[in-house]
Amino acid sequence: MKVHGIAFRLASLTLLVSSLILASIVGYNYTVSRSIIMDQAEDRGTLLARATSSRISNVLTSVRKVADAVSFSLEDGSLSxxxxxxLGNHIISDNPEIFGTAIAFEPYAFKADQEYYAPYHYRSQNRIAFTRLGGPDYQYFYMDWYQLPRELDRPVWTEPYFDEGGGHQLMSTYSVPFHRKRFDEKTLAGVVTADISLGWIKTMLSDLSEREAGYVFMLSRYGTFLAHPDADLVQNETIFSWAETLGRADIRELGRRMVAGESGIEEVDGLPLTGDSFLYFTSLPDQQWSIGVVFPKEAMFADVFRLNREVATLGILGFIALALLIIYLATRITRPLCNLTSSANEMASGNLDADVPVAASRDEVGELTASFLTMRESLKGYIANLTETTAAKERIESELRIAHDIQMGILPKLFPAFPERKEFDVYASIEPAKEVGGDLYDFFFLDDDHFCFLVGDVSGKGVPAAFFMAVTKTLLKVVAERDFDPGVVLAKVNDDLAEDNEACMFVTLFLAVIDIDSGETRYASAGHNPPLLLPADGPCEWVPPLNELVAGVMEGTSYTTKTMRMNPGDTLFIYTDGVTEAMDKDNNLYSEDRLMEEVNQCGGRSAESIIRTVAASIKAFTGGAEQSDDITMLAMQYLGSRKTNKEKHDGNND
Amino acid sequence: MEITIEKRDAGTLVRVGGRMDAVAAPDFEKECAGVVESGEKLVVVDLAQLEYISSAGLRSILATAKKIKATGGAMKFSGLAGMVEEVFQVSGLGTLFEVAATPDEAF
Structure with missing residues (x-):
């Protein structure tokens, strides 16, 4: 795929947008699912903490009720x-949660002779065992479980302890003071206790911990760990000493809140065992113990991560599928365009028969292909037509060129024309325009002494002008050889040309006949530009115009024959209007004045030199602008009669 | 080349301006042919605005004149000046036609 191609741009833009959409979906999904899971975890954590607390409370409350009832019945002083x-036996057998119970009396309160009286019933190997507490090495009056309720005169849950006396396990004791009437006064008679093993709490909590991702722990009223998955902490550490060990002020603050009996949720980072975690805590009001539920964030968010991973994976798969589809579609759309482009390039390089892809689809590309085919057909037709036209034009041009060559061929071109004649020097040139024109010149002897020379210009251009010119030239020669008088010659030629001249073509003519013995020159003009006469010694001058009608227009026109004398060294310069009307690029005319100035510079030069000088001047003036008319010039220079020359020659010899 | 045709009581005035060369001459011939075919007997051609006339232009004038003559009408000229006047003079066309200074004089 080309980097700047439609396919690439389409694909990259669509994929960019879809990946943005995908990213925002994954992001939104993560945020929402995380918040849902957090809400759920909060509910579950709080619920778990409360449920655990109330399950423990229920058991402890039943124990308390039993002990309270026993203490009430012990008010009766007549008990044997x-x-x-x-009573002791019943308490144990009726209440499976109670591990042991003691009914401890004040010194000498039960029997006057016995300082210690404290029967203790407890479970031992699936039966109820009995022992008496008290003795010099176990003065129970000073134990917490006896002293605290006695001094406070209310029931007390003791701090959990590791019982070494009876059960050999973690216990807590509920102690209730009981009173008896003595001297009409209600005095404290002793304390009844219910020992409860905390082993089941530990088991319950570790069961919970196993079921949950996190764990549950319990603190005593002073912050001692009563239950914790880390067995080393239990009974050995308080939450405060533990916080100290970990160097965590936030855990100490948490411990303070838990011990104060608060409930709540706290985010704790970097906990041992669980790492970053949430802690839900609540208290057991009676015992002033505290339950904490720890959920590791990682486990909680594992689902969120998994969900997001799956969504992202699905998204990426979708993205790849979309990318493939788009690339496929884009390529499918642009392939015909690419094919069309290469066809167009091939066609542009000239191969019109290049294969154009078939317009299979009816979409825009199909339409383009169809237009392209139409264009090719039009082009082919146009080129065929053009080839034909060009061929026809070339044929015509070639024929015109031949006509032109023939036309030029009938003009005398060989110079010097009469190398054996020393009496005169004649030179002529014709510079044809691109289009076939109708200029003509000619010179020939009428007899030994009479030399005829002429210049003409047929109106218009092209093949008609060329024909008219050829006819005129032929007529002139034929007529001039019969009648030596220029006026008569022009009149006769005019009559012949004017006959049946529907197109009204005409020719301007200047015809002169010189007697080469005397230099007497007779001439006539049919509407031709006045020639220049350049005398041997002096400035040139216009031959006075006769203003007689151009030839070929009107039958019966008569032309005047004028006579002038040419002296040896005089030159007659005859030209057509192609000279004076030659134009430069700004359409300025060469003009009669410029011609006269140029010819004036040519005093004493040969006929050929004069014509070459003027031709060069015209060329310099036009500066390469396209020539619109034939430029024809003829210079006739009289050098003197044979006799004069001979005399001169002989004289020189003498 | 610009051509304007003005019908007057006495005849039709054809004003020609610009350059009358081989390219423009057929237009002049065509315009005048239209005037002649409408039966006009007097056509005055005013060349006051004409800057240049070539031999092809002269030919078209002669051809038009011939057509008018054939219908028994006449063609007159006015406003000859500069190069155009010179061409008329040299070619002898001035002797062939009646030439006036202004169109009004020609009618």
Whole structure:
């Protein structure tokens, strides 16, 4: 595909736009799905934290209720030792969640002789075991589970502890003080406890943690880890000491909020185990414990990433399919154009028979191809026509050229024309225009002493003029050889030409006959430009015009014969209007004045030299402008009679 | 070449201006032929605005004159000046036709 071609531009523009659309779809999809997932995760995290908290609360509340009920029944001071034992047994057997229960009395409160009285029932290997607490090495009065409710005079959940006395596991104890009437006064009689293993909480939380992507942990009221997937933390670290170890102020602040019993959601980056995570937390109000649910962002957004990856993959596949389709379509559209272009180029280089692709489709390209075919046919027709016309024109031109050659051939061209005659020097030239014209000149002897010379100009141009010129020249010679008088010759020739001259063609003629012995020259003019006479010694002058009608127009016209005498060295310069009307590029005429000036410079030169000088002057004047008329000049220079020459010659010899 | 034809009571005045050469001459001949064919007996050709006339121009004048003569009419000229007057004089055409100074004098 060409870089500047339609196909490339179409494809690249469409693909650019579609990739922008694709990118915005993927971006939008990512943003929206991320926000949906975050909302869902928030709901789920919050829900999970609350559900866990309420499940734990439920169990603990039932334990509390049992202990509260027991403490109430212990208000009765008449309970026997056996009943007390039964009570202990029942508590354990009826409440599977209770691990052990102690009914501990104030010193000497149950029996006056016994300082310690605290029966303790607990589970051991699927049966209920019994032991008595207290002794010099276990003075329970000073233990937290006894002292705290006693001093505060209200039920207390102890900080979870690792029980070494009975259960050998993480326990928490709910202790309720009970009172008895003594001296009509209600005084504290002892404390009843319900030990509850926190093992099930740990199991429940780790089950939850396994089901979820993240994990659940629990803090005591002082921030001690009660449950955490990292077993080293449990009971060994508080959230505050842990934050210190990690060097994380934000975790410490979080711990403070959790311990204060708040609920909430927090984004925590770089947590151990889960990395960047969301933390949902809530509290157990009774125990002042706190539950935290941690969701790693990575796991949460895994779905978003997967979804986006799939959307992007689908998009890219779509993009590739689209690209292929567009390239295919664009190429399909432009291929005929390319083919047409190469055909056009071939045609432009002259091969009109170049193959033009078939216009199969009816679209714009098809129309173009059809127009192109029409153009080719027109061109072919035009060229054929042109070839024919050119051939015809060439034939005509060739015939005209031949006619012109024939026309020029009938004029005397050989110079010097009469090398043996020393009495005169004659020279003539004709510079034909491009188109065949009708100028003529001629010179011939009428007899030994009489020499006839003439210049003529037939009206118009082309083949008719050429014919008329040939006829005139022939007539002139025939008539002049019979009648020596120029006026008579012109009159006769005029009559012959005027007869049946429907086209009204005419010819201007200047005809002179010189007696070469005497230099006497008789001449007549039929509307011809006046010639110049250049005397041997002095400035030239116009031969006075006779203003008689051009020949060939009107039968019966008569022409005057004038006589003048040429002295040896005199030159008669006869020309046609092609000389004086020669034009330069600005359409200025050469003019009679310029001709006269030029001829004046030629005193003492030969006839040939005079004509060559004037011809060069005309050429310089026109400066290459196209010549519109024949330029014809004839110079007749009289050198003196044979006798005179001979005398001169003999004289010189003497 | 510019040609204007003006019909007058006494005849038709044909004014010719510009250059009357081999290219323009047939137009002149054609225009005048139209006038002659309409039966006009007197045609006055005013050449006051004519700058140049070639031999082909003269021929077309002669051809027109011949046509008019054949119908028994007459052709007159006026306004000859400069080069045109010279050509008329040299060619002897001035002796062939009646030439007046202005068109009004010719009618």
């Amino acid at each position: 030792e056996k009943r007390l034992n039964d």
